Amino acid sequence: xxxxxxxxxxxxxxxxxxxxxxxxxxxxxxxxxxxxxxxxxxxxxxxxxxxxxxxxxxxxxxxxxxxxxxxxxxxxxxxxxxxxxxxxxxxxxxxxxxxxxxxxxxxxxxxxxxxxxxxxxxxxxxxxxxxxxxxxxxxxxxxxxxxxxxxxxxxxxxxxxxxxxxxxxxxxxxxxxxxxxxxxxxxxxxxxxxxxxxxxxxxxxxxxxxxxxxxxxxxxxxxxxxxxxxxxxxxxxxxxxxxxxxxxxxxxxxxxxxxxxxxxxxxxxxxxxxxxxxxxxxxxxxxxxxxxxxxxxxxxxxxxxxxxxxxxxxxxxxxxxxxxxxxxxxxxxxxxxxxxxxxxxxxxxxxxxxxxxxxxxxxxxxxxxxxxxxxx
Numbered sequence: 001x002x003x004x005x006x007x008x009x010x011x012x013x014x015x016x017x018x019x020x021x022x023x024x025x026x027x028x029x030x031x032x033x034x035x036x037x038x039x040x041x042x043x044x045x046x047x048x049x050x051x052x053x054x055x056x057x058x059x060x061x062x063x064x065x066x067x068x069x070x071x072x073x074x075x076x077x078x079x080x081x082x083x084x085x086x087x088x089x090x091x092x093x094x095x096x097x098x099x100x101x102x103x104x105x106x107x108x109x110x111x112x113x114x115x116x117x118x119x120x121x122x123x124x125x126x127x128x129x130x131x132x133x134x135x136x137x138x139x140x141x142x143x144x145x146x147x148x149x150x151x152x153x154x155x156x157x158x159x160x161x162x163x164x165x166x167x168x169x170x171x172x173x174x175x176x177x178x179x180x181x182x183x184x185x186x187x188x189x190x191x192x193x194x195x196x197x198x199x200x201x202x203x204x205x206x207x208x209x210x211x212x213x214x215x216x217x218x219x220x221x222x223x224x225x226x227x228x229x230x231x232x233x234x235x236x237x238x239x240x241x242x243x244x245x246x247x248x249x250x251x252x253x254x255x256x257x258x259x260x261x262x263x264x265x266x267x268x269x270x271x272x273x274x275x276x277x278x279x280x281x282x283x284x285x286x287x288x289x290x291x292x293x294x295x296x297x298x299x300x301x302x303x304x305x306x307x308x309x310x311x312x313x314x315x316x317x318x319x320x321x322x323x324x325x326x327x328x329x330x331x332x333x334x335x336x337x338x339x340x341x342x343x344x345x346x347x348x349x350x351x352x353x354x355x356x357x358x359x360x361x362x363x364x365x366x367x368x369x370x371x372x373x374x375x376x
Contacts, residue, residue, distance in 0.1 A: 036258075174189075206219055208260050268287055317343055
């Protein structure tokens with residue numbers, strides 16, 4: 001009887017430890033729209049269109065929120081990071097896109113004349129893509145603009161298939177995925193055409209790609225959706241409108257918008273806007289990390305050293321069969337690819353900025369994701 005009780009207690013403890021819970025970090029009226037997590041885990045938030053002027057910052061170490069970290073914006077909807085030192089902010093209210101220099105505090109207009117700019121996505125070549133949700137009087141945007149690394153702004157897509165596009169991210173194969181009123185399209189990079197992918201049946205706020213499980217996570221009203229590479233989707237968390245922390249099934253949200261992962265992808269952050277003037281909330285979910293169906297001993301099958309790395313690092317496998325790898329930065333961009341290597345490879349990391357990177361390795365023993373810190 002004692003043994004049975006002990007086993008039951010152990011099982012309950014394991015279940016509790018693996019439970020994914022939704023919890024509120026902070027509540028503030030300026031938490032209204034997009035968010036971005038930097039390489040150190042700090043969270044940048046936007047105060048939203050029609051009223052806001054600020055970008056906030058939640059310091060992950062100090063656990064403090066500065067709602068007016070950066071000011072001088074006009075209805076900031078989305079916020080992203082570019083070349084480490086710049087925040088990119090869409091100004092919905094005055095149809096521009098700004099950069100904010102984190103070192104000097106200076107704001108600079110980098111695109112204007114848009115139609116209610118909203119969502120941002122940045123590719124591996126440092127092109128910035130901006131979706132136009134549409135401004136007064138029609139509120140019916142159908143464009144995506146491209147800001148090139150040299151600062152040139154061009155029309156990327158102008159299509160009647162798009163209606164109030166906002167949420168954008170890059171999927172597993174690197175293709176840009178854009179939401180149009182609940183329909184997701186994939187962009188053919190060769191000719192900038194839209195290819196129908198799936199219909200979610202409801203509009204989404206923002207989307208983010210997770211390397212660890214190759215899935216896209218999207219906010220949709222009062223729910224968070226999980227979308228697989230095959231286009232299957234399900235409710236990851238949330239149900240009816242409300243406010244309640246707890247398990248994924250029991251949690252309630254009200255007006256989900258911004259969404260982003262922590263550097264190690266073990267925590268999901270969302271902006272629960274509360275809709276129209278209500279108190280916004282920054283909420284987090286501790287993620288279960290995927291485990292390969294084949295047993296991989298991290299310390300035996302694959303070694304990555306030194307970690308943290310400076311000018312270079314090595315990857316060593318336990319056999320001579322061919323492996324392949326990708327290195328992904330915190331913006332989800334693939335910055336290095338090696339399709340075939342045997343046993344050992346040394347990688348020059350001197351040109352990679354400081355930060356946390358995902359090493360995704362296709363090894364004969366299975367698929368493995370490991371984290372690497374670069375500190376020059």
